[in-house]
Amino acid sequence: MMNSVYRPPYILTPAIVNLVAGISETIGRYTVLAEQNPTQRYR
Numbered sequence: 001m002m003n004s005v006y007r008p009p010y011i012l013t014p015a016i017v018n019l020v021a022g023i024s025e026t027i028g029r030y031t032v033l034a035e036q037n038p039t040q041r042y043r
Contacts (some may be wrong), residue, residue: 010016
């Protein structure tokens with residue numbers, strides 16, 4: 001029946017949000033460093 005309330009398979013807790021923020025920050029820092037130091041390409 002369609003009368004039930006939808007429940008997502010997980011709950012976003014502050015801990016999860018903090019982990020995602022930390023991962024995003026790390027990726028952002030890596031991206032900046034990678035753009036500053038382009039790798040050498042050999043022909």
